[in-house]
Structure formats: structure tokens, C-alpha cells
Amino acid sequence: MSTQKIQFNINTFLFNKIMAIVLLISVSVNAQIQKTEPPFWYAGMQNPELQIMFYGKNIAQNEVSVSNNIVIKDIKKTENPNYVFVTIDTKNSPASELVFSFSKNKKVAFTKKYALKQRRPNSAQRKSFDSSDMMYLLMPDRFANGNPNNDNDKSVTEKANRSLPGGRHGGDIKGMIQHLDYLQELGVTALWSTPLCEDNDKAYSYHTYGQSDVYKIDPRYGTNEEYVRLSAALKKRNMKLVKDYVTNHWGAEHWMYKDLPTYDWVHQFPGFSQSNYRMTTQFDTNTSAIDAKNCMDGWFVPSMPDLNQSNPLVLNYLTQNAIWWIEYADLDGFRVDTYSYNDKVGIAKWTKAITDEYPNFNIVGEVWMHDQAQMSYWQKDSPISAIQSYNSYLPSVMDFTLHDAFGNVFNEDKASWSDGMIKVYDNFTNDFLYANTNNLLTFVENHDTGRFNHIYKNDFKKYQMAMTLIATVRGIPQTYYGSEIGMAGDKGKGDADIRQDFPGGWAGDTNNAFTKAGRTEEQNKFFDFTSKLFQWRKGKSVIHFGKMTHYIPENNVYVYFRYNEKETVMVVINNTAEAKTFKTNRFQENIKNFKSGKDVLTGKAFDLKDEISLDGKSVLILELN
Known part of the structure; x- marks a missing residue:
């Protein structure tokens, strides 16, 4: 055998051995690390501390180190050996690739690469929605099906069934992108979509409030990358993207709920206990401790485990997840679901951490209460909550008392001391209770309330009065998809009836309300009025801030x-x-x-x-x- 051939065989042998070792390491990494969250981060954040959660079978038996002279500030191992929480200091660290080493008996068992990425220019100073905007709320599953190929996905349970009112109908991110011209023509400047992260519930998953993975867009809506494209497409039109964020609960199918990091990651009684929904117990000086606990710690519904924001690991996880989405998807604001059901100390810390990182970032909280003083309590710098030395740091709340006034006022033709337009007038007489009335979200309906056009039997004149009000009073007007073409729906028949498919969003729809030619005469009457009103409002600073x-x-x-x-x-x-x-x-x-x-x-x-x-x-x- 020649020397060259011997050398070739040795080289081949060494190469094969090296590749086998690489493969073993790769298999070991895959076997050991199943999740890393956040999946990557950004250099140059105002808060340089980053807590990374590593998840894998018995991963806590390893010691952890990191490259690039990065300082590990803390390593937390919980009662569940499948988790390690590693806090590092990224101060002065440039965008780079880090390598985490996991060692056992002083030998490296496996490694994990981790990226610190470059932020967008002026990311921290990003602008947000305010009273110069008109916000449009839509439910993506019911708006438009831009990609029928993603209606079903093998990784999630519920499949598309448009004939089922409470089923998945197939609307998605691509459908939203395809109809941004429609929204722009309507006068929309900010888009609020109900949650888009994965919801793997077996049924009724279309509303997506029972999330099963908060770092992943539901595959039936599209991909994380498509969500980024939606954000970019909106910005090209000088429009803003508002993410619906849920801090209070996840879905029972969340991967972490199936293997909790700590027993108290969710509120345990043990197991499920229903919330009493009495949000007044959060500030009532006469309330009992048990009633306050059952409001904050009780579960919203049995399928939505209640997150424990008083657990620092939970709170940090939610905070970093929110900031990650802002950076990754270039978001312009949050609407926070069931804000006042959270642990009020924890949710204030969450809100402050986000607004410290982004001083101009607006967050509107769902505070579904029926008294201005009680709603004001939850707004930043409230004169009401100051009595108890509490500050939620929440910039904006939803004006539910104005919504309440819309319930029957336009049917009250004869005025009395308490009926008729005095209801609307009285709502504004209490504006002195708020810290910032310009930062109230005004609306006549949303995805949880009765449909205005059903309540008022599609009376166009009454629709004109309601839209004129929210377009010209203080605050940020929000409309609900389809009302601008006269869509109705009876909440008495269930939520699905107020969340019907937008006509024209699916191939084969006989009525395409996305175009003037496709709309009926009645639909055009509603649309043309709404468009004219909100296009006029766009340029009127006297309405925005007067x-x-x-x-x-x-x-x-x-x-x-x-x-x-x-x-x-x-x-x-x-x-x-x-x-x-x-x-x-x-x-x-x-x-x-x-x-x-x-x-x-x-x-x-x-x-x-x-x-x-x-x-x-x-x-x-x-x-x-």
C-alpha cells in the first residue's frame, strides 16, 4: 500500500471520527436542550440584565458557563430539574454570538450558541399610538384567508371548519397584509389584532387567548417572519401595529404548563379555582383578604391557568417576552387583556419595565369596570390610586363607561334627568378623575361586547351619531372590524355571532366588501361615511389634542x-x-x-x-x- 494511500485512509478515518463526535454532540444538544427562551436577544438594551431559560431533560445537573467575557450574575435551579435560568450582564457587549457551555464533572457535556443581535436605529425612542390615531380591531381568523394552505397544521390539534361557528375559519396574517389598502382607505392608522401566538386548545382556539407558546405565531396564522412582514407593511403606510398581550393567563395546552418550572408558576388551590371577577377587591379598603386573593389568583376560566406574577421568575419571563416581541416585530404598542385581574404589584413592575425601556411606548389595559374612579385607579399617575400610594404605570385604559352609555342612548328619544344624551354628557363630567383623558381608548363595541349594528338594528343615523362621538371627543377612537360596512351579530347567540367572517375574505364569497364595486349599496353607505369621517380626523390636531x-x-x-x-x-x-x-x-x-x-x-x-x-x-x- 502506498504512503499516499495510507495517509488518505488515516485522514478519512480521522474525518469520520470527527464527524461522528460532532454528530454525537449535536444529538446530545438536541436531547438536552429542547427550549431556549428568549431564543435570542439584543445588544444595547437599557436594562443590560438578561435571564435566559434553558429547558431539557435533567438539564439542571450541569454547571453553566458562557464565552466572550460575559458575566453570569445568577443561576437559578428550581425543584424541576428540567429548567435552568441563567442571568447574564450584557452591558457594553456588542452584537455577537455567545456560547453557553454545560458541564458535568468538570467536562463539557454540550454547548449552545446564543445570539445578541443589533437593534434597529432609535429603537428605544420608537413612537407609539396616541389620540391622533384611529385604531381598528380585528380577529385574524375571521378577517381574511390569504393562504388556504396553512388552514391546518400537523403541529396543532384543531383543524379548519368554516361551517362551525366556533371553529377555525382560516383567516391569517397574509389575509391582513392583502387588505391593508382597504384599512388605509377607511382612515385606520393603528391596527390591533387579537392574539396571534399559538393556541393549541382542542376547540374554540380561534380567539387565541389561551396561548400554548408565546414565542411562536400560530402556524394557522402564518409564521413569525410573516408577522414581521405585517409590521413592515403597516409602517410603509404610516400605520402602527398593536399587539394584544396576555399577562394574566396562558392556555392549558401551554408546553410549560405540562411541565411547570415551579409549583407556584401558576396559582394553585391546589389546581383550579374560579376567579370571583370582583376587581374592586384590588383597592377596596374594606375587602377581605380571601376575596382579594380569589380575584387576583383565581383562574379566568378552567382552560386558562392563572399566571403568578408575584413569582419573580414568572414576572421576568413575561417582561422579557414582551420586550422581545417589541424588538423583533418592531411593535408600536400593546393592548393588555384582563389587566386588572393580574397581581397589581407584579403587573405594575411589568408595565414599568417596558416603559422604562421604551419611554414613548403606549400600553392600553382592558379594565372592564363601570365607574370612572375605579377605571382611573389603573391609569398611570392616577389621582385615585395615589391615595393608596399605588401606581400601575399603565399609560392608557379603555373607556368602558362611555361604552356603557352607548348601550341604549340612541333609542332614548325623550330626554329625562337620567336618559338621553345626558348619559354621554355625564361620562365626561368625570374626566377630572383621570390623569390623562387624551390617553383613553374610546369605543362603541369590541370582540367581547354586543354588536352596535345589532343593538340598533342597522339604523344608519344612529351609527352616524355613535361614530361622530368617538371621532370628535377626547381619547383614541377604536372601531371593530365590519361595523364600517354594517356588520351585525347577536351576542345572545354566543361569541361566534359577534365574530363573523368578513365578507370577501374567503375565495368564493359572493359579497366582497373589501372593494367599492363588491359592496352592496347599504355597505357603501356605511363605509363611505366612516372613511370620510376618519380621513378628516387624521389631520385635525384640534381633535387629537385640543x-x-x-x-x-x-x-x-x-x-x-x-x-x-x-x-x-x-x-x-x-x-x-x-x-x-x-x-x-x-x-x-x-x-x-x-x-x-x-x-x-x-x-x-x-x-x-x-x-x-x-x-x-x-x-x-x-x-x-
Whole structure:
């Protein structure tokens, strides 16, 4: 045998041995590390400490070290040997690849690469949604099916069944991207989608509030990369993406719930105990400890394990997950589900950590209460919660008391001491209770409430009054998908009826409401009015940030003004069935020297000298000249 051949055989032998070792190491890594969360991170964060969770069979039996002169601040091992939480200090560390080594008996058993990525320029100073925006809420499963090929996926249980009202119907991220022109034409500037992360419940998973993996977009909606493309597509249109974030609970199919890191990762009684839903126990000075505990710690429903934000590991996990999504998907805001059911100390820390990292980032919390003082308690710097030295740091809350007023007010043709437009007026008389009224989310409906067009039997004039109100009062107006074309739905028949498919979102739909030609005459009437109203609002800083003066309704006619140093807008809402004429001299403190007003909706001019007349169940939005 030649020397060259011997050398070749030796080289081949060594190569094969090396490859076998590499393969063994690879298999060992795969066998040992099943999850790493966050999956990667970013250099240059304001808070340099990062806690990485490594998950794998008996992984805690190993010692951990890391490359690149990175300092390990802490290593936490819990009663579950399948978890290790490693806290590192990334201060002054550039974007780079780290290598974590897991050793046993002073020998490296396996390694794991970990990326610190470069942040986008000015990421920390990103702008967010505010009162200059109109936010559009949609449920992705019910909006548009852009990719029928992802309707079913072998990795998740529930399959598409459009004939089942509470089933998966196939709407997805691609469908949202395909119809951004529609939203832009409507006047939308911020898009709030109900959650998109994986929900592997066996049924009713379409709403996605029972998440099973909070680092992964549900494959029936698309991929993480598609979500990033949605964000980028919105930004090209000067529109914003608001993520629906759930801090209070996960779904019972969450992979971590099946192998809890700690017994108290979720609230145990042991096991399930229903919340009493009495959020007042969070601040009631007379409440019993057991009632307060059952509100905060009780589960929302049996299929949604209640997360324990008082556990530092849980709180840190949720905080980092939220920040990871902001960086990764270039988000513009959060809407937080069931905000006031969380541990109030823990959720304040979560909120503050995010707004410390992003000072301009807006977060609106769902605080479904029916009293302004109680809702104000949850807003940042609230004069109400200051009494108890509590600050939630939550910038925005949802104006549920205004929503309550919309419930029947437009059917109350005859005014009384407590009925008619006085309900709307009274809502604003309590604005002094809030720290920031411009940062309230105003709405007539959402995915959990009755459909406005069902309540009012698709009465277009009543729709005009409601939309005019939320478009011209203080706060951030939010609309709900489909109402702009007259979509209705009876909540009495179940949630699925108020979450119907948007017509035209599926191949074969006979009515395509995404286009003017595809809409019916009635649908175009609703759409054209909504578009005109919110396109006008886009450029009106007097509406976004101006002051408000309103007048006690007389004969069920409500008049208010929005004004700043440059502009004044007069809004008149006649909630009676008959035409009304009223004198203008009562409003002289706001009319001042203005002689006339031009109606935004019709272009008609109105003389302000003596009196104004308008039809029954109608509105005027007058730009004063």
C-alpha cells in the first residue's frame, strides 16, 4: 500500500471520527436542550440584565458557563430539574454570538450558541399610538384567508371548519397584509389584532387567548417572519401595529404548563379555582383578604391557568417576552387583556419595565369596570390610586363607561334627568378623575361586547351619531372590524355571532366588501361615511389634542366644542326623532367672533348668528370660520 494511500485512509478515518463526535454532540444538544427562551436577544438594551431559560431533560445537573467575557450574575435551579435560568450582564457587549457551555464533572457535556443581535436605529425612542390615531380591531381568523394552505397544521390539534361557528375559519396574517389598502382607505392608522401566538386548545382556539407558546405565531396564522412582514407593511403606510398581550393567563395546552418550572408558576388551590371577577377587591379598603386573593389568583376560566406574577421568575419571563416581541416585530404598542385581574404589584413592575425601556411606548389595559374612579385607579399617575400610594404605570385604559352609555342612548328619544344624551354628557363630567383623558381608548363595541349594528338594528343615523362621538371627543377612537360596512351579530347567540367572517375574505364569497364595486349599496353607505369621517380626523390636531367644552343637553340635543389656539370645531348631536332648532347665543363663550361653520360631512355652511336647525337623529361637525 502506498504512503499516499495510507495517509488518505488515516485522514478519512480521522474525518469520520470527527464527524461522528460532532454528530454525537449535536444529538446530545438536541436531547438536552429542547427550549431556549428568549431564543435570542439584543445588544444595547437599557436594562443590560438578561435571564435566559434553558429547558431539557435533567438539564439542571450541569454547571453553566458562557464565552466572550460575559458575566453570569445568577443561576437559578428550581425543584424541576428540567429548567435552568441563567442571568447574564450584557452591558457594553456588542452584537455577537455567545456560547453557553454545560458541564458535568468538570467536562463539557454540550454547548449552545446564543445570539445578541443589533437593534434597529432609535429603537428605544420608537413612537407609539396616541389620540391622533384611529385604531381598528380585528380577529385574524375571521378577517381574511390569504393562504388556504396553512388552514391546518400537523403541529396543532384543531383543524379548519368554516361551517362551525366556533371553529377555525382560516383567516391569517397574509389575509391582513392583502387588505391593508382597504384599512388605509377607511382612515385606520393603528391596527390591533387579537392574539396571534399559538393556541393549541382542542376547540374554540380561534380567539387565541389561551396561548400554548408565546414565542411562536400560530402556524394557522402564518409564521413569525410573516408577522414581521405585517409590521413592515403597516409602517410603509404610516400605520402602527398593536399587539394584544396576555399577562394574566396562558392556555392549558401551554408546553410549560405540562411541565411547570415551579409549583407556584401558576396559582394553585391546589389546581383550579374560579376567579370571583370582583376587581374592586384590588383597592377596596374594606375587602377581605380571601376575596382579594380569589380575584387576583383565581383562574379566568378552567382552560386558562392563572399566571403568578408575584413569582419573580414568572414576572421576568413575561417582561422579557414582551420586550422581545417589541424588538423583533418592531411593535408600536400593546393592548393588555384582563389587566386588572393580574397581581397589581407584579403587573405594575411589568408595565414599568417596558416603559422604562421604551419611554414613548403606549400600553392600553382592558379594565372592564363601570365607574370612572375605579377605571382611573389603573391609569398611570392616577389621582385615585395615589391615595393608596399605588401606581400601575399603565399609560392608557379603555373607556368602558362611555361604552356603557352607548348601550341604549340612541333609542332614548325623550330626554329625562337620567336618559338621553345626558348619559354621554355625564361620562365626561368625570374626566377630572383621570390623569390623562387624551390617553383613553374610546369605543362603541369590541370582540367581547354586543354588536352596535345589532343593538340598533342597522339604523344608519344612529351609527352616524355613535361614530361622530368617538371621532370628535377626547381619547383614541377604536372601531371593530365590519361595523364600517354594517356588520351585525347577536351576542345572545354566543361569541361566534359577534365574530363573523368578513365578507370577501374567503375565495368564493359572493359579497366582497373589501372593494367599492363588491359592496352592496347599504355597505357603501356605511363605509363611505366612516372613511370620510376618519380621513378628516387624521389631520385635525384640534381633535387629537385640543381642549373640550360641552353644554348640558337641552331637548336631547348635545353640543360641545373642541378647540385650540388656531381652530375651533363645534359638534351638534340631535338625539330626538324630530328636527330641532336652537339659539346659538348660549354657546357664545366658544363661538366668540366666528360668523359661520362648515359641516365636515356635507360641506353645507351654517350661519352662527342666531340659530341652527338640524334633522332628527343627525349630527353636525362644524369647522368654525
